[in-house]
Amino acid sequence: MAAWLLWMIASGLFVAGEVASGDLVLLMFAGGAVGGTVVALAGGAVAVQLVAFIVVSALLLAVVRPAAKARLESHVPGHVDGVQALIGRTARVTRDVDASSGRIQVGADEWSARSQYGGETFPVGTTVRILQVDGATAVVGDALELG
Known part of the structure; x- marks a missing residue:
């Protein structure tokens, strides 16, 4: 079998391994294998x-990987995702909310909810504001007082 073909197979295997690991190391080795292919x-x-494999891999690990990893891990300033994106949004009560239970609808999603204070209750149809998320439960307060 031709040496260049073996290098290309190795490169493909490194890429497949990278898909499984996601650490950007095997991807740099795949680049090194492409360097070996060119020389072959x-x-x-x-x-x-x-x-060529060693030099290209080392250069990619030293130069490209840190930049790529930083780019993948960076967040756009001010951008929130996951449950943090719910905080501050308003929701409609679908089952009476008190200090221990209740349900709210946020967009198309329905969440379990509880009120922020012990004596506070919100009947069905009330608009509330999500103050925080505790596990899978939204902690809500009066949308009018906070808005």
């Missing part, structure tokens, strides 16, 4: 192919 296609000896 140019007619370089196996030792030169290995050196």
Whole structure:
């Protein structure tokens, strides 16, 4: 089997491993294997192919991986996601909310809810504001007082 083909197979295996790990290390090795492929296609000896693999992989690990990892892990300033995006939104009560139980509808989603204070209750149809999320339960307060 041709050396360039073996390098391409190795590159594909590294990419498949990267999909499973998601750490951007195996992807850099895949780039190194592409470097080995180029040298093999140019007619370089196996030792030169290995050196190309090592050098390209090391450069990618030292230069590209940190930048790519930082880019993937960065968040847009002011952008919130997950349950944090619910805080401050208003919702409609679908089952009376008190200090221990209740249900609210936020957009198309229905959440379990409880009121912020012990004596506070909200009947069905009331508009409330989500103050925080505690596990899978929204803690709500009066939308008019807080808005």
